[in-house]
Structure formats: structure tokens, C-alpha cells
Amino acid sequence: MQCVDSSQLLKGVLDVAVLAVLHERDSYGYDVVRRLREAGLEDVGDASVYGTLRRLFRAGSLTSYVVASDEGPHRKYYGLNSVGRAQLAASATTWTAFAATMNDLLKEVHA
Amino acid sequence: MDANEYAQAVRDALADLPAADLEELVEDLDDHLAEVAAESDVPLEERLGPPEAYAAELRAAYGGRPEQEAATARPGLRARVGSWVSGTAARAHARASRFVPYRQAAGFMPELRPAWWVLRGYALGLLLVSISTTSTQFVPESIGAWLFTLAAVWVSVWVGRRGGEGRWRRTLLVAANVVAGVAVLVGMVAVAEWNGRGPAESRVQMVEVGLAGSGVYNIYPYAKDGTPLRNVRLYDQDGRPITLNPEMNGYFIDRQCMQEPAPANEYPLPLTSFTDAYAGPPFPAPTSTVCPVPAPGPTAVPTGAPIVPRAVPTGLDMPVPATPEPTVTPTPAPAPSPSPSPSPSPSPSR
Numbered sequence: 456m457q458c459v460d461s462s463q464l465l466k467g468v469l470d471v472a473v474l475a476v477l478h479e480r481d482s483y484g485y486d487v488v489r490r491l492r493e494a495g496l497e498d499v500g501d502a503s504v505y506g507t508l509r510r511l512f513r514a515g516s517l518t519s520y521v522v523a524s525d526e527g528p529h530r531k532y533y534g535l536n537s538v539g540r541a542q543l544a545a546s547a548t549t550w551t552a553f554a555a556t557m558n559d560l561l562k563e564v565h566a
Numbered sequence: 567m568d569a570n571e572y573a574q575a576v577r578d579a580l581a582d583l584p585a586a587d588l589e590e591l592v593e594d595l596d597d598h599l600a601e602v603a604a605e606s607d608v609p610l611e612e613r614l615g616p617p618e619a620y621a622a623e624l625r626a627a628y629g630g631r632p633e634q635e636a637a638t639a640r641p642g643l644r645a646r647v648g649s650w651v652s653g654t655a656a657r658a659h660a661r662a663s664r665f666v667p668y669r670q671a672a673g674f675m676p677e678l679r680p681a682w683w684v685l686r687g688y689a690l691g692l693l694l695v696s697i698s699t700t701s702t703q704f705v706p707e708s709i710g711a712w713l714f715t716l717a718a719v720w721v722s723v724w725v726g727r728r729g730g731e732g733r734w735r736r737t738l739l740v741a742a743n744v745v746a747g748v749a750v751l752v753g754m755v756a757v758a759e760w761n762g763r764g765p766a767e768s769r770v771q772m773v774e775v776g777l778a779g780s781g782v783y784n785i786y787p788y789a790k791d792g793t794p795l796r797n798v799r800l801y802d803q804d805g806r807p808i809t810l811n812p813e814m815n816g817y818f819i820d821r822q823c824m825q826e827p828a829p830a831n832e833y834p835l836p837l838t839s840f841t842d843a844y845a846g847p848p849f850p851a852p853t854s855t856v857c858p859v860p861a862p863g864p865t866a867v868p869t870g871a872p873i874v875p876r877a878v879p880t881g882l883d884m885p886v887p888a889t890p891e892p893t894v895t896p897t898p899a900p901a902p903s904p905s906p907s908p909s910p911s912p913s914p915s916r
Binding site for chain 1: 590591593594595596597598600601602604605613614620621623624625626627628629
């Protein structure tokens, strides 16, 4: 049996993680990557985050707007719209229940 | 490898994606990678891995079709040509995407889609109407045509919003788009041509006299001394050509008899009756058509001096027709004719 590797776990929850970061405040692509890493998801891949943002945007969960910057390239900011917020709320409920179940199951291991 | 080169390599690795997907996915990849690159001096390849791996991760996260789908079976020639074409197009698109105006244009193109749906429905609807009525219509010309065209627009928009799923539907859709595109182009060219020559003819308003019932379908002008006049152009007080409607009386203007096309207000009209032209021998020799021999021969002029036109108004305060230059100047016969000879040349009164 294969061990659970955190990058495999991450794939399942990257959407929620990205939505949660954007819920806090609007961000551009690389800023999302940085904030996820700061939050502790160090394995998160740049391409995965970029691809996830584009997919969520295509699915209509995000708004986007371009902010010109003086020194660097233009930044495309993403933010949640009502669809995204609803999606985040539903995912959060699912995740909380799932996490509680897993904690229960693994309680004995740590004890 | 700088950010642009890296982005290009990623695009190349994704070139097998449908062009629209690719465009969606890598829309702001350059800016994103530039941001990443700006953060540290470590080359992008070391931080992000090879572009191919980055592309694969992107593909997986975006949820596009897996790359292997096409690779498992050796694709047929058509598929290979197709993917080569779309790949080339995608690469061209990717290169052009470096230029901001192109990116902006490509960005708002999708927003114009609904406009195309409407235009497509209109074109296809009218095309069908035109075919079924065998009359070319650029605007629906009857209530039925309007309803049909509106229904076609509705269907087109409905189909557009639904999108094409399934191979056959996609093929049908492409075919419909091509037909509509050609119809729109042809229609535009036809309208442009029609516009080009329209005004010259249609700006000239005609005064039509001798409508059905009055029985007048030709005019034979004579000079005072009984000389029949030919090629006399008649105008009304506003300079509008005065025309008759010989078709209503069973005659048509026989263009065969003319050296060059004459305006419809040049009298006498060279008329041929329909019955002469069609009821005669199967092949009426062209010479047998009656060319303008004025019916009442000059000798037969009744003493009452017929239709002597009250020649062109002279000295009256009336707008003088712009063009009339009677080619035939009726030279009064040397016979001693009383002086006030009608001078047909319109002398400008002002």
C-alpha cells in the first residue's frame, strides 16, 4: 500500500485552499502561491495554483481585474464572486465534517 | 531561459490543446512568470522544473483533457493534419500574444460571440427565405419572412448558448458557421454593388403619365410644318423626365432599334407590341421588327396639326431641365411659315 503523500492530499483540497485565500482578500497569481506557502502548504506547485485559478475563473467562481503596476508586469487580481463564496461555504462544511471523521479515526494512533 | 522563453516553451508543450482552451489557460502566463522570475535570481528552470513538467502540472490542475488521449492510438492522417493545423495556429496565437494590442483584441473577441449568433441566424434565415421564394432579400420583405428570420435568429442564439457537444453537432455547427459567413460576405458585396449604382438611377425621379386607362403609350412630336421629330426628350417643370408606361398597353421598348441606349423619355419610343414579337413566325428575323416608323406618316398629318408641343417654355420663370439638349433641331422648311417658330432649345431665362 502506498503511503499518503501530502501532495496527493493537496490536489483534493487545492480548490478550497485557493478559495479560502481569496476570501481573505483579492490576490494575483503569484501572491496566492506565496500566501499558501506561508500558511504551511509548502509543496504547492506554482503551475497547480495558476491552473486552479484559471479553472475556477472559467467555471465562473472568480472575478478578475487587471491592476497596472509601476515597476513590474501588470497583475491580474482574482476575487470571489457570489458563486465562489457559495462554493467555499459548501466546501468548508464538507471539509470540516471530513476532517472530524478522520480525526476520530486517527485518535487512537496518537493516543 | 527568461520568463518569456519559459512561457513560450510551456505554450509549445500545450499546443495540442484546443486553441480556445489554450488561450484561456495561458492568457496571463507571461505576466505571472515574470512575477515569479522577479522574485529571485535563481533561473526559472531550477525553481519550477522543466517547462514540460510545468505544462503537465498546469494541464492537470486546469482539468483539461489528458495529453495521452491522443497518444494511445496512432492518430489517422486527418487527425494528424488537424492537430498540426490547430497546433500551428495555437503557436502563432501564442507568439502574437506577446503583443498587447493582440492580447486585448483576442480578449474581447469572445464577447462578440453573441453578436455573431444573431448575425448568423439572420443570414441563414434570410438565405432560406431567399431560396424558397427565389427572390434575393437583404431584409425580410413579408411578415412570413420576418417571422421566419426571427425564428432563425432565436434558434441560432439558442444553439450558440448551448455550445456544440458531440462530434456531429460540432461538425454541423462549423458547417452552419461557414455557410452563414459566406452568405454574409456575399450579401455585403451584393449590397455594396447595388449601392454603387443605385443612386445614379434612383435619384432621377420620373413622372409617369399615360397610366393604364388613358391609352397613351407613345408620343409623336411634330414640328409646326409637319416634320416628324425624333429623339425628343420631354421633361416636366421640375426637370423630371416624363415617361410613359407602354408595357401596360402591350408594347415594350425595342432596344434592338437603338444604336445606343436612350433614356426612357426620348420620343417617339421605339415600341414593339408583344404580340408582334412573340406571336409571329418562330424566328422573327431581326429586321422584321418594326423599328420606329411613326405610325402616322408625315404625309398623313391631319390639318388640325396634331400634338404640336407647346414647345419648351420660354421666358417663363421655370426651372429649366438640366440636360435636355434636343439633338434634332427642327429646321423649319423654307416654306414661308409664320414667324414665331418654336425654338426647342431651352433658353435659360435667367
